[in-house]
Amino acid sequence: MTSAVITNLPASVLAPTALVPDRLVSDRLASNPLSAAPLSSSTFSSEPVRSVPCRGKVWLIGAGPGDPDLLTVRAVKTLATCTVWLVDDLVGPGVLELAAPGTRIVRVGKRGGCKSTPQPFILRLMLRYARQGETVARVKGGDAFIFGRGGEEWAWLAERGVQVDAVAGLTAGLAIGAQLGLPITHRQVARGVALVTAHTVDETGAGSQPYWRALAQSGLTVVCYMGMSDPTRLARVLMASGFRADLPVAVVQRATCADQRHLTTTVARMAEAIATHGMGSPAVIVLGDAVSHAMAMAQDVLADARLVTTG
Amino acid sequence: MTSAVITNLPASVLAPTALVPDRLVSDRLASNPLSAAPLSSSTFSSEPVRSVPCRGKVWLIGAGPGDPDLLTVRAVKTLATCTVWLVDDLVGPGVLELAAPGTRIVRVGKRGGCKSTPQPFILRLMLRYARQGETVARVKGGDAFIFGRGGEEWAWLAERGVQVDAVAGLTAGLAIGAQLGLPITHRQVARGVALVTAHTVDETGAGSQPYWRALAQSGLTVVCYMGMSDPTRLARVLMASGFRADLPVAVVQRATCADQRHLTTTVARMAEAIATHGMGSPAVIVLGDAVSHAMAMAQDVLADARLVTTG
Numbered sequence: 001m002t003s004a005v006i007t008n009l010p011a012s013v014l015a016p017t018a019l020v021p022d023r024l025v026s027d028r029l030a031s032n033p034l035s036a037a038p039l040s041s042s043t044f045s046s047e048p049v050r051s052v053p054c055r056g057k058v059w060l061i062g063a064g065p066g067d068p069d070l071l072t073v074r075a076v077k078t079l080a081t082c083t084v085w086l087v088d089d090l091v092g093p094g095v096l097e098l099a100a101p102g103t104r105i106v107r108v109g110k111r112g113g114c115k116s117t118p119q120p121f122i123l124r125l126m127l128r129y130a131r132q133g134e135t136v137a138r139v140k141g142g143d144a145f146i147f148g149r150g151g152e153e154w155a156w157l158a159e160r161g162v163q164v165d166a167v168a169g170l171t172a173g174l175a176i177g178a179q180l181g182l183p184i185t186h187r188q189v190a191r192g193v194a195l196v197t198a199h200t201v202d203e204t205g206a207g208s209q210p211y212w213r214a215l216a217q218s219g220l221t222v223v224c225y226m227g228m229s230d231p232t233r234l235a236r237v238l239m240a241s242g243f244r245a246d247l248p249v250a251v252v253q254r255a256t257c258a259d260q261r262h263l264t265t266t267v268a269r270m271a272e273a274i275a276t277h278g279m280g281s282p283a284v285i286v287l288g289d290a291v292s293h294a295m296a297m298a299q300d301v302l303a304d305a306r307l308v309t310t311g
Numbered sequence: 312m313t314s315a316v317i318t319n320l321p322a323s324v325l326a327p328t329a330l331v332p333d334r335l336v337s338d339r340l341a342s343n344p345l346s347a348a349p350l351s352s353s354t355f356s357s358e359p360v361r362s363v364p365c366r367g368k369v370w371l372i373g374a375g376p377g378d379p380d381l382l383t384v385r386a387v388k389t390l391a392t393c394t395v396w397l398v399d400d401l402v403g404p405g406v407l408e409l410a411a412p413g414t415r416i417v418r419v420g421k422r423g424g425c426k427s428t429p430q431p432f433i434l435r436l437m438l439r440y441a442r443q444g445e446t447v448a449r450v451k452g453g454d455a456f457i458f459g460r461g462g463e464e465w466a467w468l469a470e471r472g473v474q475v476d477a478v479a480g481l482t483a484g485l486a487i488g489a490q491l492g493l494p495i496t497h498r499q500v501a502r503g504v505a506l507v508t509a510h511t512v513d514e515t516g517a518g519s520q521p522y523w524r525a526l527a528q529s530g531l532t533v534v535c536y537m538g539m540s541d542p543t544r545l546a547r548v549l550m551a552s553g554f555r556a557d558l559p560v561a562v563v564q565r566a567t568c569a570d571q572r573h574l575t576t577t578v579a580r581m582a583e584a585i586a587t588h589g590m591g592s593p594a595v596i597v598l599g600d601a602v603s604h605a606m607a608m609a610q611d612v613l614a615d616a617r618l619v620t621t622g
Contacts, residue, residue, distance in 0.1 A: 060489070062489065064383070067385075068384070069383065069384045069385040069388070070384070070479060071383065072375070072380065072381050072383055072384075072481065073379070073381070073382055073383075073384060073387060074378075074380040074381060076384060077380070143485060143495075144488070144489065145485075145488030145489060145492075145494050145495045145496070146485060146488065146495050146496055146504065147496050149498070150488070150489075150492075151492070151494020151601070151604050151606065152494070152497070152498070154492050154494075154606045155606055164492070164606065166489035166490075166492060166607075167489055168381060168481055168485070168486045168488060168489035168490065170383065170479055171485065174454060174456075174482065174485070175479045177454060177456030177457065177461070177477075177479060178373065178454065178455065178461075178478055178479035179477075179479065181456075181462070181465050181475070182456065182462070183456050183461060183463070183465075184454075184456045184457050185456070185457055185458050185459075185506075186462050186463070187460070187463070191507065191510075191522075192506050192507035192508065193457065193505070194503055194504070194505040194506075194529070194531060195496075195503050195504050195505075195506075196502065196503035197502065197503065199502075210528065211502075211528075211530060214525040214526070214528040214529040215525070215529060217521065217522075217525040218505070218522065218525040218526060218529065219522060219525075220507070290462070293462050293466070295462065295465045295466055295469055296477075
């Protein structure tokens, strides 16, 4: 481990510090329009937001799927220049080893002791550090612009006069291709790929069926993020929307990390398979005939105890 | 430049060499079932394919969108261990600088003087080098498993007893997010992203409309690869399939390369805009309201002469 200073949020949110005055957290956040309103570059257009000079900068950096060797060269180079890191939970632990000595690392993940570090708090923390002249890395799992709110954060900061730049990262849902020898697109069985979340599965599933029906008809491999909270309902909605019950499914937990686990199953059996093998978040669920062409799975199934295949 | 030995194919295909006997090229390829039949792991199941021992190995390596700093750390490390590189055209020139001295680099791209290096020839070249004990890098633009035939090549080689492994790469269609500050997914306007090719646009456009209609209904940002050969027809099919005429479009040519060019337009105007500004392949076409949220475009439009914005 480096000699970087690591702070765990939201614990630190509760303690007044020079950097994070209590007032910012308890008073201003409570009445902050950000907590209710959607964030966009126009939300605050009436604010005199550029009145404070800003010497620092914010980098939105995609840290890839977990394995630190899957960062881009540019991400590694850029991280080394950043004096403050705000780090999401999905960032692999090995990535933190890349921090230069003295780097202030603040964990702002949403899976910590509390349910979530409020997004408005993270925004204001970035703004504050940048105005102090720090070079801030907002370090995100995967890529900041794919289910990462990178666009919202960039817009909010730019409105306030903060210079923002970004470095792309590998998103987990595509990194599994090389990881499992899984042809995400395949001339015979998958003419493209869709990356989606399961958040559009509503309580009954009825409201989201047109959306899933379009995906079922698209002929694409579908990679579903954030689908592990209720696989039973997800499978029901998928089948009601036209996904074949016997369509191959791969569930990949902690893709590319040392403790990666994955199984192959079908839409009809996926909920039971996930429960039987104790699979959980973070994971991606891959739906499509391309799954049955995965080469590394076929080669490794008997050799690798971490790999689980279920019918 | 390194002291690597660089061979341009298909020129070398025409000249007999110790590595590539003429017979292999002219006789065996002509009658090769690969040139007609689709490739899959089962295509050659009746061949005694594992009879030749193989000491080498093939790595399928995604070289990312063009900028060598956007390779993954693992790709850089792995490339340094490979003694022979078979390199696609879409691989950025800077990537070749990473080759260790003495590396044999063979260009097998499809955009060279001839129309194409035949895929069966590339397969047999990999097999031959691997059986000679070489560590072969099949270096592809983007990622080998996203419009890269990585799955087919892995299956074909594995059938012949060749050890295969892979390293993921950033695909150009997603790297543009960080490049342009473009939120590829966005909570308000894009609940996911689809990566597709325009190859499914048939002559009349009629046959491919159900596919594009599903994409239009999906609410996803759609990133279209290989769409520059006939933008007029593509736009017509898109609009006939339910894409709004005023839907924002970004066209990004040679994404992340030093000579990147991009413009923003709409579906209705994209063909004219592409023609007016002389945009060509390789490029990705991004369709969706998320395009109008691109931050780096908005910031740079007056400062960067390479950036073209058209209405």
